[in-house]
Amino acid sequence: MQLTEIATPAALIDEARMAANIARLQERMTALGVRLRPHVKTSKCIEVARRQQAAGAVGITVSTLKEAEQFFAAGFDDILYAVCISPDKLDRALMLCRRNCRLTLLTDSVAAAQAIVAKGLAEKHAFDVMIEIDSDGHRSGVEPEDDRLVEIGRVLHAGGARLKGVLTHAGSSYDLDTPEALRQLAEQERRLCVRAGERLRAAGLPCPDISIGSTPTALSAVHLEGVTEVRAGVYVFFDLVMSNVGICRPEDVALSVLTTVIGHQPDKGWVIVDAGWMAMSRDRGTQRQQIDYGYGAVCDAQGRMIDGFVVSGANQEHGIVSHRDGTVAQGIVERFPIGAKLRILPNHACATGTQFDSYHLMPAKGTPHIWPRFQGW
Amino acid sequence: MQLTEIATPAALIDEARMAANIARLQERMTALGVRLRPHVKTSKCIEVARRQQAAGAVGITVSTLKEAEQFFAAGFDDILYAVCISPDKLDRALMLCRRNCRLTLLTDSVAAAQAIVAKGLAEKHAFDVMIEIDSDGHRSGVEPEDDRLVEIGRVLHAGGARLKGVLTHAGSSYDLDTPEALRQLAEQERRLCVRAGERLRAAGLPCPDISIGSTPTALSAVHLEGVTEVRAGVYVFFDLVMSNVGICRPEDVALSVLTTVIGHQPDKGWVIVDAGWMAMSRDRGTQRQQIDYGYGAVCDAQGRMIDGFVVSGANQEHGIVSHRDGTVAQGIVERFPIGAKLRILPNHACATGTQFDSYHLMPAKGTPHIWPRFQGW
Numbered sequence: 001m002q003l004t005e006i007a008t009p010a011a012l013i014d015e016a017r018m019a020a021n022i023a024r025l026q027e028r029m030t031a032l033g034v035r036l037r038p039h040v041k042t043s044k045c046i047e048v049a050r051r052q053q054a055a056g057a058v059g060i061t062v063s064t065l066k067e068a069e070q071f072f073a074a075g076f077d078d079i080l081y082a083v084c085i086s087p088d089k090l091d092r093a094l095m096l097c098r099r100n101c102r103l104t105l106l107t108d109s110v111a112a113a114q115a116i117v118a119k120g121l122a123e124k125h126a127f128d129v130m131i132e133i134d135s136d137g138h139r140s141g142v143e144p145e146d147d148r149l150v151e152i153g154r155v156l157h158a159g160g161a162r163l164k165g166v167l168t169h170a171g172s173s174y175d176l177d178t179p180e181a182l183r184q185l186a187e188q189e190r191r192l193c194v195r196a197g198e199r200l201r202a203a204g205l206p207c208p209d210i211s212i213g214s215t216p217t218a219l220s221a222v223h224l225e226g227v228t229e230v231r232a233g234v235y236v237f238f239d240l241v242m243s244n245v246g247i248c249r250p251e252d253v254a255l256s257v258l259t260t261v262i263g264h265q266p267d268k269g270w271v272i273v274d275a276g277w278m279a280m281s282r283d284r285g286t287q288r289q290q291i292d293y294g295y296g297a298v299c300d301a302q303g304r305m306i307d308g309f310v311v312s313g314a315n316q317e318h319g320i321v322s323h324r325d326g327t328v329a330q331g332i333v334e335r336f337p338i339g340a341k342l343r344i345l346p347n348h349a350c351a352t353g354t355q356f357d358s359y360h361l362m363p364a365k366g367t368p369h370i371w372p373r374f375q376g377w
Numbered sequence: 378m379q380l381t382e383i384a385t386p387a388a389l390i391d392e393a394r395m396a397a398n399i400a401r402l403q404e405r406m407t408a409l410g411v412r413l414r415p416h417v418k419t420s421k422c423i424e425v426a427r428r429q430q431a432a433g434a435v436g437i438t439v440s441t442l443k444e445a446e447q448f449f450a451a452g453f454d455d456i457l458y459a460v461c462i463s464p465d466k467l468d469r470a471l472m473l474c475r476r477n478c479r480l481t482l483l484t485d486s487v488a489a490a491q492a493i494v495a496k497g498l499a500e501k502h503a504f505d506v507m508i509e510i511d512s513d514g515h516r517s518g519v520e521p522e523d524d525r526l527v528e529i530g531r532v533l534h535a536g537g538a539r540l541k542g543v544l545t546h547a548g549s550s551y552d553l554d555t556p557e558a559l560r561q562l563a564e565q566e567r568r569l570c571v572r573a574g575e576r577l578r579a580a581g582l583p584c585p586d587i588s589i590g591s592t593p594t595a596l597s598a599v600h601l602e603g604v605t606e607v608r609a610g611v612y613v614f615f616d617l618v619m620s621n622v623g624i625c626r627p628e629d630v631a632l633s634v635l636t637t638v639i640g641h642q643p644d645k646g647w648v649i650v651d652a653g654w655m656a657m658s659r660d661r662g663t664q665r666q667q668i669d670y671g672y673g674a675v676c677d678a679q680g681r682m683i684d685g686f687v688v689s690g691a692n693q694e695h696g697i698v699s700h701r702d703g704t705v706a707q708g709i710v711e712r713f714p715i716g717a718k719l720r721i722l723p724n725h726a727c728a729t730g731t732q733f734d735s736y737h738l739m740p741a742k743g744t745p746h747i748w749p750r751f752q753g754w
Contacts (some may be wrong), residue, residue, distance in 0.1 A: 004465075007465075007466075007469070007754065008463075008465075008754075009754060010754075041693055041694075063655075063693055063694040064694060083639065083651070083694050083695065084639045084640045084649070085639070086637045086638065086639045086651065086715060086716050087715065087716045088381075088384075088385075088637060088716060089384075089637075092384075108640050109640055109641065109715055111714065111715040112639070112640070112715050115715070115716070134642075139649070139690075139692060139695055139697065140639075140640050140642070140649050140695065171692060260463045260465060260466075261463065262460065262461045262462070262463045262489070262517075263461045263485050263486055263489070263517050264486065265511075265517070272461070272516070272517050274460070274463065277660075277728065278440075278731065281658075281659055282658055282659035282660040282661070282725075282728055283654075283659040284659070284661070313516075315516060315548060316418055316440055316727055317418075317440040317441060317460050318460065318516055318517065320516065337488065338463060338464065338486055338488040338489050338492070339463050339464045339465060339492070348659075350693055351654065351659055354655065354732075355731075355752075355753075356753065357752065357753050375732075375734065375752065376732075376733065376734050377384065377385075377386060377387075
């Protein structure tokens with residue numbers, strides 16, 4: 001199979017770029033003395049996670065029970081489900097535990113902790129559970145000084161669950177774009193999560209693990225004292241949002257969408273391609289960043305950026321490629337003829353990847369081959 | 378299976394609403410004397426299309442060759458592939474034709490028309506082809522007065538392809554929100570497409586079909602003189618974008634996402650649910666409309682809107698439910714307890730539906746059952 005034989009649109013992984021991305025974060029985490037637990041929600045691909053594991057990662061993080069089931073079936077048995085569980089999902093989680101999956105659950109409420117404990121007592125199973133800490137106000141979690149933290153810990157511990165520790169995710173790091181702000185948020189994420197662990201321990205509760213992480217903070221932290229593990233997902237591919245955040249270059253982005261030119265509007269300087277929002281996703285994460293890439297940055301078939309060209313508009317199966325600055329590009333019919341192949345770098349690798357049921361791995365040498373990925377819940 | 382037994386997030390179809398939506402457009406098209414060729418890119422579901430067919434639709438419209446293949450395998454044999462074809466896709470299209478699928482292709486360029494003709498001559502097959510007309514400047518197509526229109530027609534006709542007619546899609550109708558503007562655009566779409574057909578006929582070329590359509594213009598046209606068929610997709614489910622356009626009410630939206638409450642941030646008035654952007658899609662189509670619904674409008678488990686509550690923020694598997702006007706809702710922990718079920722109406726049914734591999738059909742009476750849908754290319 002050659003590049004030109006791949007039916008478009010298709011999701012490509014640049015193997016050399018991915019390998020460099022994996023090595024970069026793994027080396028950093030090893031140097032800082034913590035374990036790396038990659039978040040596989042980005043790739044949802046067994047082969048990608050195996051590369052991360054081979055580089056030194058310990059365990060995986062998942063965002064759905066389907067991910068847990070799929071990766072467990074492929075031999076991954078140390079799995080952290082990093083979304084607060086609702087009581088109706090406990091049966092499905094228990095099925096994994098019964099098959100000897102070392103599955104860790106997450107909660108940030110007394111009510112859910114009580115449900116976990118009740119289920120565990122009824123089923124004679126001690127669930128492994130972490131408590132989610134809110135370190136930046138962007139989403140879930142209890143604040144480290146909140147009385148509920150110790151209350152949740154006591155409910156879990158007294159009820160026979162194994163209190164594994166505390167977890168936080170400084171997701172607001174995606175909104176930053178200076179090294180200093182990123183370093184400050186990384187330190188805040190570390191400090192508040194460590195503090196939460198100290199409070200649990202001071203209350204006589206166990207707290208072996210302190211788990212933090214987001215790709216921008218993981219790559220910005222100066223030290224990780226008190227932390228045992230870091231979680232990060234999008235670093236494996238990177239994307240244009242991460243480039244705008246300032247922690248990678250567009251040339252590091254390992255995921256792209258291969259597309260074919262299907263038309264032109266020469267008077268407007270538009271090239272029409274067969275990668276619309278169905279292929280790129282509707283993610284417009286660069287819209288409010290310093291460089292707005294529309295629905296993606298345009299590269300030639302070999303993955304070299306074509307300066308200034310972006311997917312400026314998208315319908316379901318149509319992408320409009322034009323100059324980012326609005327100028328009407330000349331000679332586009334000759335430069336990008338009908339049938340020509342382009343690659344589009346995504347705003348957000350997690351969102352674009354999930355539009356596809358497989359990746360085409362592009363090795364530095366040799367022919368592409370297919371890596372399955374999965375979708376849904 | 379009861380509603381409470383459905384694993385969340387899940388895509389639900391309200392059967393009664395869908396039936397009413399199908400009947401509404403079908404009756405209108407019949408009254409206006411044209412055939413309705415539904416666009417199945419919205420549902421990608423055989424069972425949904427069968428309902429449309431049973432109501433009187435003639436043939437289907439698709440946006441990918443995979444849709445053509447899947448629907449042909451299910452017995453639909455009159456299929457219009459309404460995206461301009463690139464030469465590399467002709468082999469796959471030919472395979473369908475060889476199996477007696479009545480597949481119509483689309484082009485808006487001399488180059489692609491030449492490729493279609495060359496392939497047809499080489500394979501001794503006369504492709505059915507329509508020419509795409511640009512009636513509102515929003516994407517693809519040749520303008521009706523453009524010399525290329527007749528040139529493309531001549532290339533196809535002289536080369537042995539069957540010139541089936543002209544097609545346009547006034548997609549800019551999604552940007553409108555008054556009945557008068559919609560009526561004007563519907564008339565513009567009709568007039569320009571009919572004019573393109575007249576120019577082909579005046580040049581001695583065949584043009585049996587005049588195909589127009591978008592959901593907003595189809596529901597706004599006063600007469601359709603000269604038109605033979607109308608295409609529309611999203612009307613089958615409707616969505617919040619269409620509600621803002623003014624052609625349906627939120628109470629007509631037949632697609633919703635069932636979700637479970639997984640947490641709260643009471644100080645902020647936030648309810649955290651397990652429908653994030655993976656479930657809702659990243660589509661923010663209501664962002665620039667009169668009512669911004671965030672990532673979706675919140676309903677109770679029975680589908681009744683809870684006034685003022687929207688999914689105001691979303692991460693991959695987390696949705697943040699809060700008041701649209703920014704007020705901090707009181708008593709949310711008691712009102713929306715952990716484990717409670719909610720339904721979220723989508724901004725854009727095509728984008729939300731495609732995040733799922735099946736729908737749960739919710740009949741007015743009886744228990745839900747599963748309708749498969751497909752994804753990808």
